[in-house]
Amino acid sequence: MPQSAAPTLALSIAFVLLWNSGFIGAEYGLDFSGPLTLLSWRYLALGALLLGWMVWRSRPLWPGAAAAWQAGWTGALAHAGWLGFALGAIAAEVPAGIVALIVATQPLLTGALSGPVTGEGTSLRQWCGLLIGFAGVSIAVMARLQADDAAPLWGYLLPLGSVAAITVASLAQRLSTTAGAALPMDTLLLYQSVASALVLLPLALLLEGFSTEWTPVYIAALAWVTVPVSLGAYALMWMLIARTDATRVASLFYFGPPVTMLMAWLAFGDILRITDVIALAVTAVGIVLVQWRKRANVPGAA
Numbered sequence: 560m561p562q563s564a565a566p567t568l569a570l571s572i573a574f575v576l577l578w579n580s581g582f583i584g585a586e587y588g589l590d591f592s593g594p595l596t597l598l599s600w601r602y603l604a605l606g607a608l609l610l611g612w613m614v615w616r617s618r619p620l621w622p623g624a625a626a627a628w629q630a631g632w633t634g635a636l637a638h639a640g641w642l643g644f645a646l647g648a649i650a651a652e653v654p655a656g657i658v659a660l661i662v663a664t665q666p667l668l669t670g671a672l673s674g675p676v677t678g679e680g681t682s683l684r685q686w687c688g689l690l691i692g693f694a695g696v697s698i699a700v701m702a703r704l705q706a707d708d709a710a711p712l713w714g715y716l717l718p719l720g721s722v723a724a725i726t727v728a729s730l731a732q733r734l735s736t737t738a739g740a741a742l743p744m745d746t747l748l749l750y751q752s753v754a755s756a757l758v759l760l761p762l763a764l765l766l767e768g769f770s771t772e773w774t775p776v777y778i779a780a781l782a783w784v785t786v787p788v789s790l791g792a793y794a795l796m797w798m799l800i801a802r803t804d805a806t807r808v809a810s811l812f813y814f815g816p817p818v819t820m821l822m823a824w825l826a827f828g829d830i831l832r833i834t835d836v837i838a839l840a841v842t843a844v845g846i847v848l849v850q851w852r853k854r855a856n857v858p859g860a861a
Contacts, residue, residue, distance in 0.1 A: 574792055
């Protein structure tokens with residue numbers, strides 16, 4: 560395998576663990592504020608931290624209008640769009656399992672668009688892996704799914720917004736990276752945070768009154784989803800997109816439902832079912848097929 564395989568594997572594992580821990584942190588925080596309010600505080604805090612860091616390090620704050628705009632709109636999609644649509648669907652009483660299942664189509668959409676958009680096609684082996692990974696997610700979700708007709712039809716369309724948002728942002732960032740136009744990570748995340756806060760804050764004020772109960776648990780949850788998740792996990796995602804194609808990175812999202820269920824078992828004592836373990840194993844097989852690279856000296860290596 561290429562020399563970068565081991566570091567990429569370590570980055571991937573760290574990304575999966577940090578990314579999915581965000582759902583656990585959010586579950587603690589949502590007892591004390593609405594979802595849009597929690598997200599607004601999250602990105603206001605992250606923006607302030609990054610701005611303080613850059614001033615302290617005497618880093619240039621203005622990357623130019625074109626670069627700032629690129630970082631802003633991709634960040635608004637990847638952060639505010641991805642999370643806002645998903646949480647909005649849950650708030651509209653769409654069962655969380657349905658939301659997870661719809662969002663899990665994102666790697667399939669990325670695989671379909673990666674070739675036309677970035678020129679990095681998806682091989683037959685990768686398509687098999689994507690389908691197996693989706694089957695693993697389906698096992699985890701369907702075993703826990705309960706019928707619920709309370710949600711309006713439009714609520715079921717909101718998770719598609721999450722899928723579209725993260726797919727467009729990932730492909731755009733991959734294009735920017737391969738073109739050599741990517742910003743330094745701190746600058747990129749600063750403008751993404753500011754853009755996300757600008758999108759989320761008016762909605763939080765309008766729909767939730769920005770009501771917040773400042774308890775120690777809420778502060779700890781906010782700190783976790785701000786630094787390890789919004790800073791750490793997103794930085795890892797953009798680093799992975801810089802190192803490998805968008806389809807391989809997108810496949811890691813398949814770990815979401817089974818890993819989150821495992822974390823919920825550890826954090827909250829939720830029941831861990833045998834189907835969760837099976838789902839994790841099936842998902843892992845699919846992701847290995849997507850991630851696997853032939854040796855560089857083999858003609859036609861993927």
